Amino acid sequence: MLVSSLSSLLAGRIAERFSAAAPELTFDPQVRRSAHADFQADGVLAAGRALGRNPRELAVAVAAGLAGEPVLAASSVAGPGFINLTFTDRALLTQAAARLADDRLGVPLSDTGRVTVIDYSQPNIAKEMHVGHLRSTIIGDALARVLGHLGGTVVRQNHIGDWGTQFGMLIEYLFGDAVGDEPAGISRLSALYRAARARFEADPAFVERSRRRVVALQAGDPETVTAWRDIVAESTRYFTDVYDRLGVLLEPGDVAGESFYNPMLAGVAEDLLALGVATVSDGAVCVFFDDVRGPDGDPVPLIVRKSDGGYGYAATDLAAVRYRVTDLHADRVLYVVDARQALHFRMVFETARRAGWVPDGVAVEHVRFGLMLGPGGRPFKTRYGGNALFTDLIDEAVAGARKVIDTKNPEVDAGVLAERARQVGIGALKYADLATSRTRDYVYDPARMLSLTGNTSVYLQYAHVRARSILRKAGADGAIDTGLPLEAAERLLILDLDGFADAVEEVGQTLEPHRLCGYLFRLAQSFTAFFERCPVLTAPAPVRENRLALCLLTARTLRAGLELLGIESPDRL
Numbered sequence: 001m002l003v004s005s006l007s008s009l010l011a012g013r014i015a016e017r018f019s020a021a022a023p024e025l026t027f028d029p030q031v032r033r034s035a036h037a038d039f040q041a042d043g044v045l046a047a048g049r050a051l052g053r054n055p056r057e058l059a060v061a062v063a064a065g066l067a068g069e070p071v072l073a074a075s076s077v078a079g080p081g082f083i084n085l086t087f088t089d090r091a092l093l094t095q096a097a098a099r100l101a102d103d104r105l106g107v108p109l110s111d112t113g114r115v116t117v118i119d120y121s122q123p124n125i126a127k128e129m130h131v132g133h134l135r136s137t138i139i140g141d142a143l144a145r146v147l148g149h150l151g152g153t154v155v156r157q158n159h160i161g162d163w164g165t166q167f168g169m170l171i172e173y174l175f176g177d178a179v180g181d182e183p184a185g186i187s188r189l190s191a192l193y194r195a196a197r198a199r200f201e202a203d204p205a206f207v208e209r210s211r212r213r214v215v216a217l218q219a220g221d222p223e224t225v226t227a228w229r230d231i232v233a234e235s236t237r238y239f240t241d242v243y244d245r246l247g248v249l250l251e252p253g254d255v256a257g258e259s260f261y262n263p264m265l266a267g268v269a270e271d272l273l274a275l276g277v278a279t280v281s282d283g284a285v286c287v288f289f290d291d292v293r294g295p296d297g298d299p300v301p302l303i304v305r306k307s308d309g310g311y312g313y314a315a316t317d318l319a320a321v322r323y324r325v326t327d328l329h330a331d332r333v334l335y336v337v338d339a340r341q342a343l344h345f346r347m348v349f350e351t352a353r354r355a356g357w358v359p360d361g362v363a364v365e366h367v368r369f370g371l372m373l374g375p376g377g378r379p380f381k382t383r384y385g386g387n388a389l390f391t392d393l394i395d396e397a398v399a400g401a402r403k404v405i406d407t408k409n410p411e412v413d414a415g416v417l418a419e420r421a422r423q424v425g426i427g428a429l430k431y432a433d434l435a436t437s438r439t440r441d442y443v444y445d446p447a448r449m450l451s452l453t454g455n456t457s458v459y460l461q462y463a464h465v466r467a468r469s470i471l472r473k474a475g476a477d478g479a480i481d482t483g484l485p486l487e488a489a490e491r492l493l494i495l496d497l498d499g500f501a502d503a504v505e506e507v508g509q510t511l512e513p514h515r516l517c518g519y520l521f522r523l524a525q526s527f528t529a530f531f532e533r534c535p536v537l538t539a540p541a542p543v544r545e546n547r548l549a550l551c552l553l554t555a556r557t558l559r560a561g562l563e564l565l566g567i568e569s570p571d572r573l
């Protein structure tokens with residue numbers, strides 16, 4: 001049975017009491033944790049203002065009504081009308097026992113029945129992945145995990161850049177200019193790409209040949225299509241390797257790249273014209289918006305079809321959104337893409353709405369994120385700009401983690417060390433990204449992300465390890481005796497443990513993984529305080545049992561939370 005969190009239980013009780021005291025108003029109790037009691041409810045203040053009544057008197061009436069609740073040890077009113085509420089020790093222990101008995105740790109299946117398409121990762125063929133793709137991959141994957149865990153149906157879509165005029169140039173170069181003995185792989189491809197581009201910029205004859213090659217590719221010329229396929233396959237192998245190393249959910253089957261939508265583009269343009277959503281302007285098929293204008297005040301259109309008949313990024317995204325709603329039955333489509341593409345998505349979504357391709361009940365959202373900046377706060381270029389940008393970052397994180405673990409515990413053998421270094425290093429890379437507010441830019445800082453203190457995954461992983469180690473030494477899990485009194489540090493730990501479901505739901509609603517990071521960090525801090533103040537293994541029998549149970553619940557909650565962020569939690573480090 002699903003037991004709701006203590007804060008939502010309180011919110012429900014307060015709302016009942018409030019409607020008894022002031023039935024004319026719908027009311028948000030605003031329950032939050034407090035330093036003066038377990039929880040504080042502030043909602044009466046705003047309600048008093050709205051009703052033109054003295055908030056303190058309202059608060060006193062609500063608090064008096066709550067006084068009879070058997071789960072509450074105290075209810076009082078402070079200041080202008082804050083209600084302070086404290087649970088009995090028994091209520092807290094009963095709640096902890098309920099969480100322990102539940103595999104889902106209280107997390108409801110609140111997204112059941114909803115189909116969410118998440119467009120994330122989206123690297124480009126024949127180019128290395130860059131830090132923007134890293135952010136998209138990490139954030140998108142965490143959201144896919146959270147929404148899936150909340151019971152939603154999640155359809156992952158990797159919108160790779162695998163189509164476009166650059167392939168004409170690349171294939172032409174490959175046939176004519178490339179010497180054949182470089183090792184296959186992404187570094188060869190991206191070197192080829194750079195060489196092809198240089199040639200393209202210097203040699204008009206090559207430009208003309210490349211253009212003819214694009215036409216051949218679009219016309220399905222077998223030799224050209226085979227070359228294109230090989231390039232896509234080579235890049236995809238590299239992406240798959242990266243995904244495997246990162247431990248993300250994306251699979252080859254999740255790829256629906258730009259080429260996938262190519263056959264739909266002509267229909268998109270025709271339909272938009274027929275619907276009157278698009279118009280022809282200077283030979284191009286365009287959609288205009290009142291509020292999108294250039295520096296000169298002229299409207300800037302979304303170009304669906306260029307005057308030369310070619311289709312670009314916008315047409316592909318229009319086809320994609322229609323496909324996602326119509327064929328994938330999305331109730332919600334999320335685009336995890338950096339903030340600089342905000343205008344593009346605004347225009348695409350608005351066009352699709354006008355065309356009726358995204359009906360009212362369907363949400364489309366640009367889940368934007370800020371830049372990941374290099375050391376020193378400058379855009380990523382210098383040191384990581386070369387060949388193996390992505391893999392450099394991963395290698396550096398894993399090597400750093402190896403050092404941290406090795407210093408703490410030099411005894412482990414090489415194979416185990418390598419595995420743990422991977423878990424800690426990848427975790428640190430992901431966590432540093434997820435823990436900052438999504439829309440903000442942040443500076444990549446390998447030393448800080450691997451710090452043993454502060455809001456890092458390493459700190460969380462060590463808290464988890466400490467809890468597991470106590471349980472191992474005890475040899476038993478501990479069953480809860482709800483009749484025992486609690487120490488202050490135990491109360492705080494239980495209150496934090498109980499907040500897990502609310503934190504996960506909050507990420508589902510806001511699409512902001514840093515909220516779960518913040519929650520897990522507070523939990524690990526409370527566990528550390530508990531661990532310092534409340535001996536577990538040496539405590540007398542019934543207390544020891546209860547404390548072991550709290551260790552187990554903490555370990556399970558940390559592991560479940562980290563897993564939702566795509567981060568592993570080893571039992572030992």
Ligand code: ARG
Nearest residue numbers: 119122123159160161317337
């Ligand atoms: N491949 C694009 C890039 O690297 C991102 C694609 C984002 N997704 C989309 N549906 N447009 O910038």
